[in-house]
Amino acid sequence: MSSEVKMPIQILQGTLDLMILRTLATMGPQHAYGIASRLQQVSEDALNLNQGTIYPALVRIEQHGWTCGSWGKTENNRDAKYYTITKAGLKALDEETERWRQMASVVEKLLAEER
Amino acid sequence: MARWRRMVAQLCSLLANKRAEDELAREVESHLALLADDLERRGMPPEEAQLAARRAYGSVEQAKQAHRDERAPLWVQNTLQDLRYGVRTLSRSPGFSITAVLTLALGIGACTAIFSLVNAVLIRSLPYGDPGRLVYLYTPNPRYNLPPEDFGPAYGDFYDIKRESRSFQSMTAFDQSMFNLAEQGSAQRVSSARVDGDFFETFQATPKIGRTITADDNQPGHETVAVISHALWQSMFASASDILHRSLVLDGKNYQIVGVMPPEFEYPHNSDLPGGVPQYKTTQVWLPLALNPHQMAERDNFGGNAVARLKQGVSIAQAQAELSTIMTSLDKLLDPQMQGRGALLENFVDSTVGQVRSLLWLLLGAVGLVLLIACGNAANLLLARAAGRMRELGVRAALGAGRGRIVRQLLTETLLLSILACGSGIAFAFLFLRFLPLLDPGNIPRLSEASLDMRVLLFALALSLLTSLLTGVLPALNVTRSNLVDFLAAAGNRGVAGTHGRAQSALIVIQTALVIVLLSGAGLLIRSYINVESVDTGFSQSTLTTSVQLDPRYGRPLQRAEFYRNFYSRLSSIPGVTAVGGINALPLSNSETWRSFEVEGYANQKDQLVEGRWVTPGYFSAMSIPLIAGRLFSDDDTTHTDQLAIVNRSFANKYFANGNPVGSRINVDDHHVRWSTVIGVVGDVRHSSLEESPAPQIYLPVAETDGGYVVARTSRAPNAVAAEIRSTLHAIDPNLAASDVQTMGELESAASARRRFQTSLLSVFAGIALFLALVGLYGLIAYSVGRRTREVGIRMALGAKRSDVMLLMLKKAALLLALGLISGLVASWFATRALQAFLFGVGRHDPITILSVCGLLAACGVIAALIPARRAASIDPMQALRTE
Numbered sequence: 001m002s003s004e005v006k007m008p009i010q011i012l013q014g015t016l017d018l019m020i021l022r023t024l025a026t027m028g029p030q031h032a033y034g035i036a037s038r039l040q041q042v043s044e045d046a047l048n049l050n051q052g053t054i055y056p057a058l059v060r061i062e063q064h065g066w067t068c069g070s071w072g073k074t075e076n077n078r079d080a081k082y083y084t085i086t087k088a089g090l091k092a093l094d095e096e097t098e099r100w101r102q103m104a105s106v107v108e109k110l111l112a113e114e115r
Numbered sequence: 116m117a118r119w120r121r122m123v124a125q126l127c128s129l130l131a132n133k134r135a136e137d138e139l140a141r142e143v144e145s146h147l148a149l150l151a152d153d154l155e156r157r158g159m160p161p162e163e164a165q166l167a168a169r170r171a172y173g174s175v176e177q178a179k180q181a182h183r184d185e186r187a188p189l190w191v192q193n194t195l196q197d198l199r200y201g202v203r204t205l206s207r208s209p210g211f212s213i214t215a216v217l218t219l220a221l222g223i224g225a226c227t228a229i230f231s232l233v234n235a236v237l238i239r240s241l242p243y244g245d246p247g248r249l250v251y252l253y254t255p256n257p258r259y260n261l262p263p264e265d266f267g268p269a270y271g272d273f274y275d276i277k278r279e280s281r282s283f284q285s286m287t288a289f290d291q292s293m294f295n296l297a298e299q300g301s302a303q304r305v306s307s308a309r310v311d312g313d314f315f316e317t318f319q320a321t322p323k324i325g326r327t328i329t330a331d332d333n334q335p336g337h338e339t340v341a342v343i344s345h346a347l348w349q350s351m352f353a354s355a356s357d358i359l360h361r362s363l364v365l366d367g368k369n370y371q372i373v374g375v376m377p378p379e380f381e382y383p384h385n386s387d388l389p390g391g392v393p394q395y396k397t398t399q400v401w402l403p404l405a406l407n408p409h410q411m412a413e414r415d416n417f418g419g420n421a422v423a424r425l426k427q428g429v430s431i432a433q434a435q436a437e438l439s440t441i442m443t444s445l446d447k448l449l450d451p452q453m454q455g456r457g458a459l460l461e462n463f464v465d466s467t468v469g470q471v472r473s474l475l476w477l478l479l480g481a482v483g484l485v486l487l488i489a490c491g492n493a494a495n496l497l498l499a500r501a502a503g504r505m506r507e508l509g510v511r512a513a514l515g516a517g518r519g520r521i522v523r524q525l526l527t528e529t530l531l532l533s534i535l536a537c538g539s540g541i542a543f544a545f546l547f548l549r550f551l552p553l554l555d556p557g558n559i560p561r562l563s564e565a566s567l568d569m570r571v572l573l574f575a576l577a578l579s580l581l582t583s584l585l586t587g588v589l590p591a592l593n594v595t596r597s598n599l600v601d602f603l604a605a606a607g608n609r610g611v612a613g614t615h616g617r618a619q620s621a622l623i624v625i626q627t628a629l630v631i632v633l634l635s636g637a638g639l640l641i642r643s644y645i646n647v648e649s650v651d652t653g654f655s656q657s658t659l660t661t662s663v664q665l666d667p668r669y670g671r672p673l674q675r676a677e678f679y680r681n682f683y684s685r686l687s688s689i690p691g692v693t694a695v696g697g698i699n700a701l702p703l704s705n706s707e708t709w710r711s712f713e714v715e716g717y718a719n720q721k722d723q724l725v726e727g728r729w730v731t732p733g734y735f736s737a738m739s740i741p742l743i744a745g746r747l748f749s750d751d752d753t754t755h756t757d758q759l760a761i762v763n764r765s766f767a768n769k770y771f772a773n774g775n776p777v778g779s780r781i782n783v784d785d786h787h788v789r790w791s792t793v794i795g796v797v798g799d800v801r802h803s804s805l806e807e808s809p810a811p812q813i814y815l816p817v818a819e820t821d822g823g824y825v826v827a828r829t830s831r832a833p834n835a836v837a838a839e840i841r842s843t844l845h846a847i848d849p850n851l852a853a854s855d856v857q858t859m860g861e862l863e864s865a866a867s868a869r870r871r872f873q874t875s876l877l878s879v880f881a882g883i884a885l886f887l888a889l890v891g892l893y894g895l896i897a898y899s900v901g902r903r904t905r906e907v908g909i910r911m912a913l914g915a916k917r918s919d920v921m922l923l924m925l926k927k928a929a930l931l932l933a934l935g936l937i938s939g940l941v942a943s944w945f946a947t948r949a950l951q952a953f954l955f956g957v958g959r960h961d962p963i964t965i966l967s968v969c970g971l972l973a974a975c976g977v978i979a980a981l982i983p984a985r986r987a988a989s990i991d992p993m994q995a996l997r998t999e
Contacts, residue, residue, distance in 0.1 A: 032142060050173025051146065055139075063124035063186070075153055075990035080145045081138070086543040 018100055021066060023092040024085040027073075031080035032058060047074045058083065066092050139182055143175055149499075155550050197527035205531060211500055212532065215493045218890070219536030222489030224543025225482040227567075227575040229876075231544060232551075233475050234574075236468055236564035242379040242426075246321025249463035250431060252276070252286070252421040254442060254456045261709060263459050264466075268421050271414035272404060272445050272456075279441050281433035283423040287314040290419030291383060291403060291429055292394050293822070295666055297364035298351065300336045301845065304664070304854035305347070306395035307365070308383055309404040315342075317364075317424050318382060325349075325359050325374030332373075337706055338405035340371035345378040347399045363400065367850065370402065372732065376793045384560065390422065396557075399993030414449055422463065434458045463786050471559045474873055477949060478499050481636065481880045484629050486578070488884050490585040491626045495619050497926075498589040499898045508594060522591040530580070531588030537579035541567065542747040544575070554875060556868030557569075559935030593618055619895050620931055623888075627935020627976070628942055630881070630888045631968060635943040636882035636950055638964040639957055640874040646956035647867050652702070652802045653800035655739035655807070656860030659833050660701055661840055661853045663820040665908035668850075677818030682847060683733070684797055696734030699823035702859075703866045712813070714770045715780040715790065724811060725766070727783060729817040736759075737826045738859070743767075745777035747796030751816040756810065758784070758791035766811035767796045783813060791815075804868050833858045873953060878923045885972070889979040896928050907987055917988040924987045929979030936954025936969055 008115075023038050024030055029086040030038070061067050066089030072082045085093070137296050150168035174179070183192065204211040254272055255263035268276065271457070273288050279288075289310040296305045307313075312330030323345065332340050341363050343352075352358055365372045405417075425434055426557070438458035446456045486954060501508075508521060516524075516614050548565055555562055563921055613859055663682070669675045678698070686695045700706040710727050713719045733746040734740075760781060767776040780790045799809035811985035829836045837856045844853045902905075907920055947959040 004529070014322025015288040031149065033146045033153075036146075050178070051150065051171055052143075052173045052175065053181070055178050055182040055947065059182055059185045061518065063128075064118075065120045065124075074149065078145055078148050079141065080149060081142045083885070 015100070016054065017061055019098045020057055020061060020092070021085060021089055022056065023098065024067060024083060025090060025093055029082040029084040031074070031082050033080070035083070061089070064088075064092070125187050127785045129191055130411065132187070135186060138314065138567065139179055143172075143178065147172055147175075156377075158507075165697045176593070182583060184682045186708040187606055193523070194527065197524050198531065199529040201531045202523065202959075204528060208500070211496060212535075214768065214890075215496050215532050216535045217577075218489050218492045218496070218887060219533055219586070220539035220543060221887065222486035222538050223496060223533075223540030223575060223578050223582060224834055225485050225880060225883065226479075226578055227544035227571060228547035229475070229478045229482045229572045230574050231548060231565045231567060232562060234568065235561050236471060236475060236559060238361065238560075238570070239564075239568075241467070242320070242377075243382070244462050247462075248284070248425040249317070249426070250423050250425060250434070250460040252438075252459070253327040253459040255451075255459050256455045257457065259709070259724055261724070263461075264458075265707075267419050269414045269416055270410055272442070273414045273421055274411055275445055276438065276458075279435075280437055282426060282429045282437050284426045285313045285317045286421060286423035287311055287317040288313055288404065288419055288421050289383070291388075291398075293395070293662075293664055293849060293854070294400070295363040296351075297367070297398075297850055298827075299829075300849055301849050302852035303853045305365075305663070306730075307400040307401050307402055308398045309674055310833065311404045311406075314401070317381070317422055318808075320376065320380045322374035323377040324463060325372070327374050327376075328401055330673075332403040333405050335405065335407065338403040339368065339370050340373045340403065341365070342374040342376060342401040343372055344376055344381055344397070344399045346381070346397070347820075347851070348625070349373045355735060364593040365400070366664075367668050368666075370400075377603075383420070385558070413452065422815065423460075431460055431462060434648070449970075456659075458470060467560050473952065474559075474886055476650065478873070478876055478880075478951070480949065481633060481877055484633055484878050486582070488580055488626050488629050488887050491622045491629075492887050492894075493529075493532065493582075494589050495622050495891050495895060497525075497586060498593060498619050498622075501525070501590045501594040502902075505594070509677075510818050513919055514689060518595045522942055523808050525594065526583065526587045528582040531589075532817070533586070534584035535580040536582065539836075541575050544571075554872050556872040557806060557865065558869055559872075590617060590890050598963055606944045616899070619898075620927075621753035623929070623931045624935045624938065626891055627932060627972065628939035630884045631936060631939025631972060632943040632946045633877075633881040633884045634728055634968040634972065635939075637874075638968050639954055639959060639961060640870075640877050641955045642964055643953065643955040643959060644867070644870050644874045647805050647870055648800060650805050651796050652805065652859075652863060653740060654702060654859055655828060655864060657829065657833060658859045659740050659827045659829055659836055659840065659856065660824050660862070661837075661856040662852055662860060663851060664825050665851065670822075675821055676818050678847070682825070682844070685843050685847065686825070686827055686840065689827075689836060689843065691829045691836060692827050693830060694733050694828040695825065696737040696739040697731040697817075697820035697823060697825050698734050699729040699817075699820045701824045701826070701862065703804065703862050705803075706823075707803060710783055710785070711787075713782040713787070713908055715782075715866040716767075716774070717770050725783075727813045727815060729820055729823070729928055730761075730814045731817060731820060734814075738801060739828065741798040742759070742796060743796040744775075745793070745796055746796075748814075748816040750818075752794075752816045758789050759794050759816055761795045761814040761816075763796055763797055763804070763809065763812040763814075764799045765809050766813060771812050772876075781813070783815070823931075826859075840934070841868055863983055870955075877998040889975050892976055893979040893982060895931075895984070896924060896980045899927065900924060900983045900987040902991060903987070904995045907990050908992045911992035912996065913988065920990070921984045924984035925977070925980055927968065932973060932976040932980075936972060939972075940969070 019039055020035055023035050027034070027038065033051070036088060037052055039054070059066075062083070063068055067083040067085055069081050069083050072080060074080050095101060127647075141712045146217050147165075147168050151161075151164045154164040159167060161610065169175070172867060192234060240246060251471065252266075252268060252273075253263045253266045254268040255261075255266040268288075270288060271502050273286075277286050278282075287310065289308050290307055293304050295302045295305055310328055313319075315327035323344065325342075327339065328343055331337055343363070348354060348358060349618065352361060354362065358372055358375055361372050363372060383395070384397050385395050423434075425431065437456070438460065442458040446454050449456070489927060511517075511521060511524075545567060548567065550564065551565060591750075622952075660800075665675055665678060669678055683697070686692055700708065707726050708728065709724045712725050712727075728746070732750055732752065735742065735747050744767075750762065762770075762776060762781075762785065768774075771779060774795050776796050779793050781793060782790050799815070800812070801807070801809060802812065803810070816820060825840075827836070828838065838855060841853050844851055871876075907923075909918060910923075911917075943965075944960065951959055
């Protein structure tokens with residue numbers, strides 16, 4: 001039963017991790033809501049995700065040692081867990097970006113030929 | 116790298132699950148708050164903003180679950196969930212859980228207890244270096260038809276073998292003897308071993324303190340050194356640290372203590388040494404053997420014991436071949452009349468535990484059956500319970516739990532049960548080991564060292580895993596085989612009753628069969644034990660015995676005779692003592708003296724041997740051995756120059772079948788020169804063991820039996836007289852000690868101790884098995900009565916009588932019992948073969964045993980079934996119809 005739920009995440013897995021890492025790399029430490037709003041903003045709401053969907057990616061990235069989380073206060077004095085990208089995270093971001101580009105170009109080439 | 120990190124992080128999060136959950140909840144909370152804040156800032160009213168935030172967020176529970184699934188490995192989470200759920204369900208029905216746990220605990224406990232014995236006796240290594248390379252060395256002479264263990268090598272042969280053989284790393288000769296150990300004005304008898312310089316090296320035993328006995332100590336003039344046991348060091352010297360400056364007085368002679376052995380080294384023990392003397396329980400003192408050149412060259416007499424350590428890589432067969440060659444040449448040096456000696460090596464470990472190996476495996480097999488029965492019971496309980504849980508499981512299946520998931524859930528519950536049972540089983544085993552000394556027959560090597568070590572605990576754990584599989588799989592598969600969702604839809608609980616009933620009934624039949632096997636085994640052993648106990652030993656049980664040995668101060672024969680004359684007469688004057696005598700070796704004391712002999716006028720065979728003992732005139736009446744013909748020895752006979760002998764009834768029957776033994780002549784002289792006249796025939800006595808029928812026996816007269824035994828018949832309580840015997844000896848000479856003060860009854864009881872041990876253990880196991888099976892049968896019938904309440908109600912409403920209802924219920928029990936009985940009888944027909952060697956005076960298909968076992972089981976079974984059947988018969992039909 002669990003595998004059925006996992007399937008759509010599986011497709012997104014690599015990309016979601018990459019997007020989160022990228023967001024953290026450009027914007028500095030962010031909380032889950034910040035990351036989710038950023039993704040929504042960038043995708044111009046095309047990524048029709050529930051915000052809760054990013055939690056597995058967050059815990060996965062943290063467990064890989066690519067980010068480290070710490071609790072802090074937002075400007076309106078709310079508690080929030082801030083994720084900071086680590087050195088290993090930056091390295092992983094580079095690798096993942098490279099892989100994504102290769103992948104995307106392969107897919108792009110294929111699609112272009114098809115047409 | 117990152118992957119490993121993640122795995123570690125996942126496992127860590129399991130340990131800190133509570134914290135992770137808290138943090139997750141906090142994070143979700145803050146996420147929602149931030150989202151709502153934003154929406155509010157864009158102009159939404161606060162309440163609406165919060166609702167909108169929730170909508171944008173999606174299902175909080177789903178997000179949390181996704182987080183959890185990512186955070187920790189799924190299977191671990193599931194297992195933890197199953198465990199939590201299992202604990203909850205089990206604690207909801209404590210009656211069921213406790214019954215199941217106790218049932219399994221009995222099985223696991225019994226197995227663990229017996230395994231701890233197997234571990235101590237058979238598996239745990241002996242503390243002698245690599246014991247697999249140790250061998251006993253014998254030089255048996257097949258001409259004499261005696262067990263090879265009776266032929267220790269003559270020292271002359273031993274030293275030649277030692278010089279010429281290449282197969283051994285080292286070899287040692289040693290001898291056992293008793294000493295009077297002086298201790299502050301009194302004395303105690305201690306068993307000692309007199310060893311050569313290679314003894315400790317051969318056994319690879321290192322002392323705890325000081326040194327061991329060396330070759331130099333065996334040189335003339337250096338032999339007054341002693342190594343003592345840990346036990347003696349503690350008891351006599353209070354573990355003194357200056358022990359190497361102390362000395363011992365043995366038989367009036369001073370020995371300097373040079374070493375103390377560690378507690379585990381007390382070799383030779385009586386239980387270890389084949390043909391060892393029971394008096395020598397453990398060795399307390401080791402002294403130099405210190406043979407003189409004459410003794411070292413001696414070939415005619417068998418010496419002491421010889422043990423050798425094989426060289427690395429040399430097999431026992433290779434060594435045996437080499438040894439046989441050497442012995443062939445050595446044998447030629449002997450007087451032609453004595454020739455015929457060969458060589459025999461026996462594996463040390465095998466000769467130590469060989470005899471008890473089959474006993475221990477038998478016991479382990481028996482407890483294995485008990486465990487199987489316990490598993491059957493627990494499985495039956497689970498089956499009955501699963502039937503009651505169909506609704507719950509149906510709901511779970513309807514909510515999407517797969518079959519595998521449900522089976523896993525049920526197996527987890529069983530696992531929990533058996534882990535609990537494992538804990539209680541270990542507690543049972545612990546109790547058993549506490550009571551073990553009461554049962555210890557004293558002749559199973561290292562039985563007393565049985566303990567719950569790591570290996571035993573692992574065994575118990577493995578056993579409980581196996582148990583949970585055995586008990587859990589059948590119910591789990593049975594439940595999930597029926598379509599749970601359909602079951603739920605039908606909203607009834609009739610559909611599956613049939614399959615459950617069959618599985619449960621089959622289990623009962625198997626259990627009954629196993630119980631029959633165990634009961635027949637126990638029954639046969641009990642019958643054998645009764646037979647052994649009712650053996651006519653030929654002597655009086657109440658006769659007191661003791662052993663005294665004079666020391667070198669009594670060097671001259673006259674002094675010894677004087678001492679014993681005095682001792683015997685003082686003993687006779689103790690109130691209540693009616694007869695006093697002496698013998699060189701008591702019946703059942705495991706020592707025999709074989710001598711070659713001829714009978715006048717009989718077709719004598721070459722190398723004809725008979726067991727002979729030296730007795731004083733008072734012996735027969737002190738032991739209440741009846742005189743059958745002729746007369747007993749008188750005091751004059753012991754000094755008389757005529758050679759006289761008394762024979763037992765078996766001797767008379769065999770060698771004087773056609774004539775009167777009294778007045779006939781036999782020749783028992785070592786040199787076959789002087790003939791002795793038989794003056795009397797006495798009754799047979801069980802000399803070598805209770806279970807061997809008496810062999811021909813001769814008695815020769817002697818005035819005293821120093822180092823042997825003194826026997827006294829008394830009409831008073833043996834305990835009181837025993838104390839007076841000790842004080843009498845102390846009054847004559849305070850430096851002498853009386854050892855082994857006991858009645859012949861006690862000696863007899865020691866001789867049947869192992870049989871008592873095996874019989875009582877097997878009977879206890881059979882009893883447990885019977886009890887478990889009856890509980891199972893009772894449970895099954897009670898359960899089916901419960902399920903058929905409505906049916907019974909209808910039957911009674913339609914006019915069935917109470918007795919009809921009862922018969923209906925009993926019929927099922929009777930059928931199951933009958934099936935179990937028949938298959939059990941078939942099984943035990945074959946299984947009792949394993950018991951053959953343990954039986955005495957009873958065949959393995961003994962009809963009395965079989966009949967009584969069947970009767971016992973049938974009677975108990977009917978009683979177990981009768982209780983719930985009566986309950987069925989007392990059902991009120993109106994009430995029964997209203998239920999459900």
